[in-house]
Amino acid sequence: YAAARARAGDIAPHPPRTARPAAMSVCTMLAASAAATLAKQAQEPPPAHTFLICIFRRLRGVDEAVVVDFLDRFVTTIRDRRGNIHLRCERPEHWSYADGRDHRIEPNHLQPAAFDFDITVVAGFESNVDLHNWWASNEVFELLKMRSCLDKMGVFRVDGVQESVDCDDRQRINFGDRVVLLELIKMDTFKPLQQYVDQYRKFAQPEYATRLNLLASDGVSGVLMNEYMLDFVTLSSWKGKAEVTIWCESDLYQNQLLPLRSGCCRCLGIVLPIFEERLGMANVARTAGVTVRLKEPPRRSSVVR
Numbered sequence: 416y417a418a419a420r421a422r423a424g425d426i427a428p429h430p431p432r433t434a435r436p437a438a439m440s441v442c443t444m445l446a447a448s449a450a451a452t453l454a455k456q457a458q459e460p461p462p463a464h465t466f467l468i469c470i471f472r473r474l475r476g477v478d479e480a481v482v483v484d485f486l487d488r489f490v491t492t493i494r495d496r497r498g499n500i501h502l503r504c505e506r507p508e509h510w511s512y513a514d515g516r517d518h519r520i521e522p523n524h525l526q527p528a529a530f531d532f533d534i535t536v537v538a539g540f541e542s543n544v545d546l547h548n549w550w551a552s553n554e555v556f557e558l559l560k561m562r563s564c565l566d567k568m569g570v571f572r573v574d575g576v577q578e579s580v581d582c583d584d585r586q587r588i589n590f591g592d593r594v595v596l597l598e599l600i601k602m603d604t605f606k607p608l609q610q611y612v613d614q615y616r617k618f619a620q621p622e623y624a625t626r627l628n629l630l631a632s633d634g635v636s637g638v639l640m641n642e643y644m645l646d647f648v649t650l651s652s653w654k655g656k657a658e659v660t661i662w663c664e665s666d667l668y669q670n671q672l673l674p675l676r677s678g679c680c681r682c683l684g685i686v687l688p689i690f691e692e693r694l695g696m697a698n699v700a701r702t703a704g705v706t707v708r709l710k711e712p713p714r715r716s717s718v719v720r
Contacts, residue, residue, distance in 0.1 A: 464539040464579040465546050465572060466501070466631045467493075468648055470532040470599075472567040481564045486534065488558050493538045496549035499581040501537040501630075502595055502689045509691055511656060513596060513663050513684035529601050530643060530683045532567065537595065537650065539579020543637075546572060550639055572637030573648045575630055576616060582689055592628060592652035595687045596659050600647035604679040608647050609634065611675040615649050618667050627662060628652045647680075652689070659686050 469489075473482055482505070490500050504510065512519075521528040540546040549555065550570075562568065580591070602608045612632045619629035631650040638645075653659050662668055663684075676682060 462541070463575045463577055464499075464541055465543050466575045466579060466648075466650060467498070467536075467538040467540065467546060468569075468571045468573055468597075468599075468645070468650075469534075469536040469538070470530065470569045470643055470645075471534040471536075471565050472532045473534065474564055474566040477564045482534075485558070485561055485564050486536070488561070489536065492552065492554045492558060493549060494581075495554070496552065497541065497545055498549060499539045499579040500583070501539055501579050502535070502582055502687055502691070504535045504687045504691045505533070506691055507533050509688050511686045513659060513686055514598075515681065515683040518681050518683040519685070529681045530599050530645075532569070532643070534565075535597070535685075535687055537597070539575065543572070567642040568640050569643035569645060570639040571635045571645050571648070572639065573631045573650070574633050574636050575650075576619070576632065577630060579630070591689075593655050593689055594653050594659065595630075595689060596649075596651045596653060596662075597685050597687055598647075598649040599645055599683045599685075600649075600676065601644050601681045602646040602679065603681075607675045607679050611672060612647055612649060614672055614675065618672070619651075623667070625662070625665070625667065626653065626658055656686055 486503065486505060490503060493500060517526065518529045519531060521531065540549065600608060600611075612634065615632040616629065617623075618625055619627045619632075629649075629651045631648060634647050635645055653662070
């Protein structure tokens, strides 16, 4: 009867039955979910670390071994709390200046230097919680009792834009950057300097095609020990000093960055070697007249037999 009515056009015929799709197994669903999560993580950049900027000045006349022992203990406390030592520089003869040399070495007693330090340590932590746990630890508390070998200390926290790397990483030694450009800024006017660090982060984006490997560019977000007046920090790593020179002489830096901070701050731009201990070993070997020579191949005899 229904078929007859359908032929007559009174009612629509039933649609043909189609096979139901096979039910997805639980394992297949879990695998698909895990693959989607991994793909999402691969697209997302790694979380940025919190950087620790430490600048110290030796006490005049103190034994150098005492200072080195203090720094060794200081670095050990950071690594024991899951921190990375990005660089440790304690030999100013290996440093060079991109800007503001007079702000570290005073030209005369009427113009005191704003940043008269001679030791720099840059460290990184995964989060602010890890950094504060390190600072509040008993090891750091006991260590600060031994700071009599230092005349001044400044320990500052700055939010980074990427992960930190430990200088003991073998892969970094072989293929990574060699120097760091550290800009320390003591401000007179806030607004242009905030624009300066914002523009610095902007020019580190891939669309600007610069070699700028920016680690941090922001205002100081925390002061742990304040014996230096520091307000803004930029931190970037480079393959060598030649790249730093090219960046500082580029149109982006000279025409769009430098005018923002000119006349409204005191800025020290200093180029620091990441592997300073290697430079020290090379200088010692050069002074002692030690050279490394490849073994010469055996000479062929010129006698024709």
